[in-house]
Amino acid sequence: MEYEFVTHFAPLAGIFALLFVGLFTWWVIKQEAGTPRMREVASWVQQGANAFLRREFRTIAYFIVGLAILLLIVMWPKWQIAFGFVCGALLSMLAITIGMNVATRANVRTAQAARTLPGKALTIAFRGGAVMGLSIVAFNLLGISLLAIFFGVRPHDPENVSLLVGFGFGASLASLFAQLGGGIYTKAADVGADLVGKVEMGIPEDDPRNAAVIADLVGDNVGDCAGRGADLFESGSDNLVATMIMGLAFMNPIGDFPGYGFNAVLFPLLSRSIGAIGAVLGVLAVRGTRKRSPITSLNLGFFTTGIFSVLAFFALAKWVMHDIRLFWCLTLGLAAALVSALIVQYYTGSNAKPVQEIAKAATSGPGVNIITGMAYGFESAVIPAVFIALVNVAAYLIMGGGVLGFFGIAAATLGITEMKGIIMAGDAFGPIADNAGGIAEMSGISEEVGASADVLDAAGNITKAITKGYSMSCALMTSVVILFTYITEMSRHLGQPLTDVVYHAKFALVNPVNITAIMIGSTIPFLFSAQAIHAVGRTAYKVVDEVRRQFREIPGLLEGKANADYTQCVDIATRDALKGMIAPTLWGVVFPVAMGFIFGAWPLAAYLIGVKIIGATLAMFMFNSGGAWDNAKKFIEDGHLGGKGSDAHKSAVIGDTVGDPLKDAAGPSLHILIKMQNILSITLLPLFLEHSLHIVG
């Protein structure tokens, strides 16, 4: 593989994806946007969402500028790290801005199509979501490959690839803010709207009299859509950057292994290029028709991407890397993505035992409902984590064990992240369909769209569940790979062979200092989750207060004779979400830095393992219990066990309220936290190696 080839191939694949971003945007926008009322409602949502992103980005900007200056100073003369940091953060924000803007236009057009052409509604929602999916992949590829060229990464001078770490950190930090801010926003608005609207006033969901209803619809966009987009942009960047840097360690021979040469560094870019092309093909394959169920259409897209990827992986492994074992590792990763999605579906799907048992427990009251959900949530963390652990071991064994196993695990991770584009398209489809339903309700056309909106909504719930299972596996595998990159970077900085570092006495698992560091690391996800949940709770109170105030003070509101003031709730949610996202993020930055300086670079790795392992299992618990409570509530609303308004339903609504901040605010942010701490540690590794206080370790 020639260096020139990849300097062209990866950016070209990025441009190819970007082309389709433009194409789908154009196609979505030219669709009909419905009645004047629909346009009005949609414009409120759009304005609210854009206003939030603008204010969020302004807040983030302070941190970005501050940290960039700090990085510039402490890493001097490596200015590229600070530069990459800014690029990573900006591209993350750009990708989600584009994606969310199209999503807030696709929603009303989906609602309109649902009135007239149900088959087309699916295509609009999916292509609207695809803009997010493809922007992410495109900006990942373009940003990283162009930076690599700009930094002068060349076959005979490859070391500058390690400067890309700044890009990863920038992407992580911006994304952590975006996911956390969006997550707090969406859940505070959702819980606030439901508590007063559904529970106290007994008015339907998305009723225009509810002052928090627009905030709720905005929340779907800034949380579920932009937030999740940020998450996937981040794991894509970190993954790519980390595996490329790790490649440095596998260019030259290690023992019997002859070395991959510069291809070791290019491999991740090529595999991700395959992902970009595969995602475009997959999106093109999804077309709603009157005959096909939405799920069949979506599956068609997933399979197209999958089959293309497997074929391309084979070519990549055989003819570029000349190591067919990498094909098995990549494919193993791809298969792992599928299996993770299936496991999550068992634990959160309405037709499996857990959700039905949780719904049944709701008939004995909210306490038993919540207990049962927690028990299944705990259980649900077991199989995925063991499964991912075994995938790691399998990839390690495929490569024959030893340090080469690192590269095998990296390849498996590239395989799993490969599906990112199409999965994200499916995920963004969910909030678009959800919004379409809300806009229809607000515009008084909900009866016209009735059945077709429900079908889309059900499909959206499935894709959301798939994304969660998928992103959990991605996060766990990626964080393992970034840790390995941390180790290969240690070996490079110390000038010691990789094997010597891996098996160094300071990396002794049973060294009390390392056990201590694992223990400290294991507390971080608890601290972080506590803060995220508190922020949701606090913001939700204020939204509740405001909605209650409007019902009390605006005469005629409950009778539908006066209009609610939607901007107040949007304002409250925006302000408080932005406030709430700062403290957890800062703790996330401060802890690894403190560990690195106080304990040194070696125990820091142990700390990171603690963070990762608790973070991942805790996130699974949160995702799955939250999803299961939600679906148990839906199961009852579908007319089972007494249906809407029954005591069981009330208990299930309480369970759902408990699950909301877990599954949509704390859980997904944990994913980013894990990776951000790893990539930050790699960024500052040279400092830790030189300037640690060495108080212990």
Add this chain to the structure above:
Amino acid sequence: MEYEFVTHFAPLAGIFALLFVGLFTWWVIKQEAGTPRMREVASWVQQGANAFLRREFRTIAYFIVGLAILLLIVMWPKWQIAFGFVCGALLSMLAITIGMNVATRANVRTAQAARTLPGKALTIAFRGGAVMGLSIVAFNLLGISLLAIFFGVRPHDPENVSLLVGFGFGASLASLFAQLGGGIYTKAADVGADLVGKVEMGIPEDDPRNAAVIADLVGDNVGDCAGRGADLFESGSDNLVATMIMGLAFMNPIGDFPGYGFNAVLFPLLSRSIGAIGAVLGVLAVRGTRKRSPITSLNLGFFTTGIFSVLAFFALAKWVMHDIRLFWCLTLGLAAALVSALIVQYYTGSNAKPVQEIAKAATSGPGVNIITGMAYGFESAVIPAVFIALVNVAAYLIMGGGVLGFFGIAAATLGITEMKGIIMAGDAFGPIADNAGGIAEMSGISEEVGASADVLDAAGNITKAITKGYSMSCALMTSVVILFTYITEMSRHLGQPLTDVVYHAKFALVNPVNITAIMIGSTIPFLFSAQAIHAVGRTAYKVVDEVRRQFREIPGLLEGKANADYTQCVDIATRDALKGMIAPTLWGVVFPVAMGFIFGAWPLAAYLIGVKIIGATLAMFMFNSGGAWDNAKKFIEDGHLGGKGSDAHKSAVIGDTVGDPLKDAAGPSLHILIKMQNILSITLLPLFLEHSLHIVG
């Protein structure tokens, strides 16, 4: 220190403690037992509790016999392991039988004294609890020291001390069954009684018309009293056994360190003997008077034990071990016990922010109440875990780092477990006071005992919180020490110097196989908790059904004209608790064995670290969130935020129901699980080293 001295000293200290067990038993029994009705109610509780223990022991016996035979075969010719295993299990059961039997006699006598001599009520309840505390300490010491003598452990032939590991495993297994069975029993009965009694029927707690009320009172004894006793017996045994075995590695010189000689093996026995004497002195110092508040009386006891211990530690370190650093380690552990208790009090005490915020959140409904409790629960795991981590590092640094740090951490652990006797006395005091209140209510004398029962109950809640914070710290530190013993045993079995084993390549923290093993280990506490919570839920349903049935089918029951059939609920709870305790325990045994055979002895250590770290943090979350919900409910019941019967109270009751299985069934059992897996791994270590399949690792 002469060998002959300790062959006498440790058993003598055990006999000294046993003497006071007899003395306090005699003293408690000779107190007045009250009216015929009180005696009748008390005899029901006593019969129910004894029947449960009998049936529980029968169930456990099958496993003990089966496993003893298995151990005999696989460990042959080391018959001592199977023999010790049986002794450990039997002594655990004996200690809690004695303790619980006296507790079920002290309850009615406390109620009677509360009518007449409030000051004496405290003394009776505390001495009744002290029988449990002292039995545990006595049987720990006697069992282990006599077995050591019997196994021929001698200064010039010390290696047989490693055979004591069977005792630890026996104690762990029996205790895990007892804690889990008792925990499921007590919470199922409690939740069942409350759900129908308080919530559906609106009758007071402990009302004689409630068919589950006797089961509930029995539950206090078999769960809170016998269960917690089993927990502390177990951690005491494991700790003693593990540190004695670890001593083998520190008899001879390592580098600059000259070696402690045979004293290294005796040190734990001596320190525990100090604990036994200290506990007796502490109990004698607790005397209720009319003037002193119960808390002052209890504190007097704790301080007496503490001060005696510090002085004796100094003597032990200076004149026996000739290493004053050990004094600092021991005292550090003692101080850690205190600090842990304080932290738990902050998170679960009614006068601190968390409980008050949770109570306030209850005014916005059960969902927000639960969310807030979870957030504080997550947060509450942070400081104790970081604190214990730092205690470990401090002990490690006191000893100058390196492998000698292992011994320092062991000493700190001996310091923390030192307080066991007096802490357990305080803990068993809680259910006795609780039972006294229940018996008073059932016997219609509740107005007579009113104020003095409340004061005792409040004191009991504080001691319970102290015990929880304490036992968490004990469990975490002990499990670290047992892991180190596992390592020292590896070095002995492999015939390699300890330093070589600790820093062996196979113990590389960043070896993918070890990371995988940590990941798998981290899922076990989730699986275990899920099963324990499910068991409580299932049993509670059945109790609810039975109580409802009796109200429906027994004419005149609600009007108080007919008697409820208490034996049915006792039977249901007994049967189901015994059924529910089996599966989680078996998984707990099977997993480490499977890991040992499939992955081998090295990654098994990584697995154990994963189990320990998640297990401890998860248990803290469960304890503290459960405790905080409980106290938030009590805070409202005390008349705040609307008081009893308000909406906030209903929400708080739901929160309490959620917390119950977490704090009293799953949480405490996790402690034992952690240690049992460690000690089992040491027991089977020779097999893993020789016969592992070496599929990986």
